[in-house]
Each structure stands twice: as structure tokens, then as C-alpha cells.
Amino acid sequence: MRKKLIGQSCRLFFSEDPVKIVRARGQYLYDENGTRYLDCISNVQHVGHCHPAVTKAAAAQMELLNTNSRFLHDNIVHYADRLSASLPDKLCVFYFVNSGSEANDLALRLARQYSQHEDVIVLEHAYHGHLTSLIDISPYKFRKLGGQKEWVHVAPLPDTYRGRYQEDHVDPAQGYADTVKDLIEEVHKKGRKISAFFAESLPSVGGQIILPSGYCQKVAECCQSLTPAKLYVHAAGGVFVADEVQTGFGRVGSHFWGFQLQGEDFCPDIVTMGKPMGNGHPLACVATTQEIAGAFTANGVEYFNTFGGNPVSCAIGLAVLDVLEEENLQGNAYKVGGYLKDLLRGLKAKHAIIGDVRGAGLFVGMELVTDRKERTPATEAAAELVRRLKNEQICISTDGPGENVVKFKPPMCFSAADAELVAEKIDHILTETSCPRQLNGMQTPGLGDNCCS
Structure with missing residues (x-):
């Protein structure tokens, strides 16, 4: 029925042998036979699948009222107030x-209205969403579709493992920031802004990448001490948009927002958030400054969203x-991650x-390579590991340009015992397949293992 009725581009996890999940709780999924799977994929179910406090809040508000956010209601302002407490002071409009x-x-609309410019700089292999406007700024997608808009400019991904400036570089943050500066200068030479x-x-x-510390601050600001001053994003009249759709709400452990890993002196101009906000309920948000919001209002076109910020969504977000807070899941992410x-x-x-x-909190990547010196992606071996883990009732997936980064983004209630189980199963699988003939081109057996034993 799915093949007949659902678009074939809507792909399943484990498409060769898909799993039919009928219920879930916490960090566990259950199929129609009652088999339990450990979920290392579902960062959307942020506080755990079907958390009773969240489902209770949703049901209670739905029984009382769910209507357009163009009516006055307490939930939307209470929720905005709670979010504002977690953000820098200047990000105060939602x-x-x-x-x-x-x-x-x-x-994207806010940035263009405020700056009165059109062009956008994005990172290589970035993905920002499935709308046409976002496919246009997502190299992960538009590279496959064969077209890059003239107003889109792609900067190198600040990957210190396999990128242009690696871990042995004296200052990878500055090196990668200067690639953005150079790109801006090229854009200006073309008469664009x-x-x-x-x-x-x-x-x-992009592969569970941890940006080098200080990179975002350097990209955003103009180095006034230099003569002539170098053009970075703010000096070029642009704004810095931090996409927190995957990484916000305590996932990185040490901080509530991923951009805060860059240091206290860095604050984006716009922050977007989504997936974890509603624990599976469709809820997302944009936070920005009074100045940017004011420019958006000044265009004279009313903005409204029929479902965005409705009482049920905001009740869920508050829950x-x-x-x-009550279960200290940010602390759990820090400790268990x-x-x-x-x-x-x-x-x-x-x-x-x-x-x-690499990783931060419960945002972790394990990159597989066929040769450590050359850092050649072990794509097939990574896919095989995912398949084998699924047979061990562990759901996990891969990402990265080479599809060789095994990624961990589980619900935030993921435990130390869960981490031990995953590591034990990975160890067992890699030990079993340590022979080069079994590892799809792997050139060196696992250190400490007996090859072909």
C-alpha cells in the first residue's frame, strides 16, 4: 500500500528491510511483534517518545481550545517569554x-528585508529545508539537482578533520573565516551584496561537524584594527543566521544552544529552531532582534501563520x-554524551x-575511513555497520559528504547503559568484520584485532 499510495521519493529508514514501528516510549521503539529497538536517530522526540507530561499537556489544551494565533491567548506569550530567557538579550522578538x-x-525573508540585499552565503554540504527557497541555499540538495543560483555563494565547510584547514593548522577558525571574507569580496566585485x-x-x-572555536564570531564581525578593514558579514551589510533546527534545546550539553559553543561574545542576528521544540509535534520558531523585526514590519505587508503559535502547540512547547528542566536532560546530554x-x-x-x-553532548559523529592517513571515506563499511546494528535492534544512520559518518542524535533521555550497549555492539561488529575482505575495501585491520582469524 505504501508503494502504491506514497511518493517513492519519501524514503524509509532501512529501505531494504524496513521496520514497522507501532509504539514508542522514551528512547525505545517497538515493532508490531513487540521487538524493542534502541533509538539513536530520533532527535525530534527530544525529551523521549510519548513523554506523559507532553501528551497530557497536548490533550488538556486540545480539549479546551485550539484556534488561530491572531486571537489573544496566554500560551504564545508565556512560551515566547520562556524562550527569551534562554537566549541573549538582543534576541527578543519571536x-x-x-x-x-x-x-x-x-x-531568509527577514534578512533580505533588513539588509535590502539578496545574496546569501552558505556552507558546503549544508541543508536548511525542503522549500524551494531553501533547496536554493542547500548545496546538499542543489548539487544533486544540477543548479546553483547566481545569488547563492558557497563557503568551505569548516571541517577540521578532512577540510582545507585541519586540526594541525595554527588557527583553523581564522582560516575558514577568511574564506568567507574572500567570498564576500568576490561577490562585491560582481556588483552584488x-x-x-x-x-x-x-x-x-555535513557530517556532525563541530565548528572551530571563534569561527562564527570572526565570520560575523569586521576586524576594525586592520587597515583597510576586512569585510566580513556585518561589515558587508549582512546578518548572521544560526540554524538551530537540529541542535538547540540543550542537545550539546554544556549549553542550551549550539551557537553558544562559540563563546559568550558571539550572538547571531537571527536564530531558527524547530525539530525538538514540540517533541514530535510540528512546532518551530524564528528569534531575532527588534531592529530586524522592525524592518520586516515596515514593509507594510502583514505576516500571519494560521497554525504557528496556536494554543496546543505552545502548551506542548511549554511542557x-x-x-x-525537571529531568535535567541538558545535564544528562553532557554527562552521557x-x-x-x-x-x-x-x-x-x-x-x-x-x-x-567528534561531538558535543548527544550530538556525536564517528567517521569511518579505509585509510587513516588518506582519510578515505569507508562508505560501504558504514552502511554495513548500520545494517548490522539494526539487526541488533539499534536504529542508527549515516551522514556526511561520503555517507561514512555514523551519527548519534538520540532522545535526550539516552542513558549510560544505552551508550555501553551501542559501543559493545559496534565493537563486536567491527571485530567480526576486521578482515579487509569483509570490510568493503578496508586496507588495515582493526588495531589489536587478529585479521582473518
Whole structure:
């Protein structure tokens, strides 16, 4: 029935042998036979699948009222007030929408109205959503479709593992920031102007990338001490948009927002948020400054969103914030995420196919390579690992330009015992497949393993 009725581009997880999930709770999924799977994929179900406090809040508000946000209601302003407390003071105006794609599309409109410019700078392999406007600024998509708009400019992904400036570079943050400066100068030579620099605070589709510290601040600001001053985003008249659709709401552990990893002196001009906000309910938001919001209002065109910010959505959003605080899930992300990275780094010392382990909180990537020196993506081996883990009742997936980064973005209630189970199963699978003939082109057996034994 699915093949007949649903568009075939809407792909399933584990498409060769898909799983039919009929219920879920916490970090666990259950199929129609009652088999339990550990969910390492669903960062949308942020505080855990079907959290009782969230479902209770949703049902209670739905029984009472759900209507257009153009009527006065307490929930929308209470929720905006709670969100504002987690953000820098200047990010104090909120627009509620229904998805991360809607949020990023609105951020693009805000940036263009405020700057009165059109062009956008994005990072290589970025993904910002499925609307036409966002496909246009998502190299991950438009590279496959064979077209880059003249107003879109692509900067190198600040990947210190396999990018232009790697971990041994004296200042990778400055190096990558200067690639943006150079790009802006090229744009100006063409007689064009920048409206925005768009970046995920931690690029996910790009391969679970942790941006070098200080990169965002350097990209945003003009170095006035230099003569002549170098043009970065603000000096070029543009705004900095931080896409937090994947990484916000405490996932990075040490901070509530991913952009805060860049330091206290960095604040984006616009922040977009989505997936985790509603714990699976469609809820998203754009936060920005009074100045940018004022320019958007001044265009004379009313903005409204029929469902964005409705009483039920905001009741759910408030419940998610309550659960995050009451169950200290940000603290759990910091503790368990750190433990998971330690376990995976232990596996790296044992298995040569693991080239890098990186992450923050419960946003973790394990990159598989066929050769550590060349850092050649072990794409097939990564796909095989995902397939084998699924057979062990662990749901996980891959990302990155080479589809060789095994990514971990589980619900925030993920436990230390869950981390141990995942590491144990990965170790077992990599040990079993440590022979080069079994690892789809792997050149070196796992360190400490007996090849072909």
C-alpha cells in the first residue's frame, strides 16, 4: 500500500528491510511483534517518545481550545517569554511557525528585508529545508539537482578533520573565516551584496561537524584594527543566521544552544529552531532582534501563520521546556554524551577503521575511513555497520559528504547503559568484520584485532 499510495521519493529508514514501528516510549521503539529497538536517530522526540507530561499537556489544551494565533491567548506569550530567557538579550522578538523549513524561509525573508540585499552565503554540504527557497541555499540538495543560483555563494565547510584547514593548522577558525571574507569580496566585485550568512550551528548533514572555536564570531564581525578593514558579514551589510533546527534545546550539553559553543561574545542576528521544540509535534520558531523585526514590519505587508503559535502547540512547547528542566536532560546530554564519546574513542584505539570521533553532548559523529592517513571515506563499511546494528535492534544512520559518518542524535533521555550497549555492539561488529575482505575495501585491520582469524 505504501508503494502504491506514497511518493517513492519519501524514503524509509532501512529501505531494504524496513521496520514497522507501532509504539514508542522514551528512547525505545517497538515493532508490531513487540521487538524493542534502541533509538539513536530520533532527535525530534527530544525529551523521549510519548513523554506523559507532553501528551497530557497536548490533550488538556486540545480539549479546551485550539484556534488561530491572531486571537489573544496566554500560551504564545508565556512560551515566547520562556524562550527569551534562554537566549541573549538582543534576541527578543519571536515568530512561531510549524517546521524548521518554514523558520528558515522566514529567516531568509527577514534578512533580505533588513539588509535590502539578496545574496546569501552558505556552507558546503549544508541543508536548511525542503522549500524551494531553501533547496536554493542547500548545496546538499542543489548539487544533486544540477543548479546553483547566481545569488547563492558557497563557503568551505569548516571541517577540521578532512577540510582545507585541519586540526594541525595554527588557527583553523581564522582560516575558514577568511574564506568567507574572500567570498564576500568576490561577490562585491560582481556588483552584488550579501543579505545573510546562513549556517547550522553544528552542521549535521555535513557530517556532525563541530565548528572551530571563534569561527562564527570572526565570520560575523569586521576586524576594525586592520587597515583597510576586512569585510566580513556585518561589515558587508549582512546578518548572521544560526540554524538551530537540529541542535538547540540543550542537545550539546554544556549549553542550551549550539551557537553558544562559540563563546559568550558571539550572538547571531537571527536564530531558527524547530525539530525538538514540540517533541514530535510540528512546532518551530524564528528569534531575532527588534531592529530586524522592525524592518520586516515596515514593509507594510502583514505576516500571519494560521497554525504557528496556536494554543496546543505552545502548551506542548511549554511542557517540553518543563521536562528539560525537571529531568535535567541538558545535564544528562553532557554527562552521557561525554561518556559515549569516551567509549567510541576507546573503540578508535582498537579499530583502525574509525578515523575520528567528534561531538558535543548527544550530538556525536564517528567517521569511518579505509585509510587513516588518506582519510578515505569507508562508505560501504558504514552502511554495513548500520545494517548490522539494526539487526541488533539499534536504529542508527549515516551522514556526511561520503555517507561514512555514523551519527548519534538520540532522545535526550539516552542513558549510560544505552551508550555501553551501542559501543559493545559496534565493537563486536567491527571485530567480526576486521578482515579487509569483509570490510568493503578496508586496507588495515582493526588495531589489536587478529585479521582473518
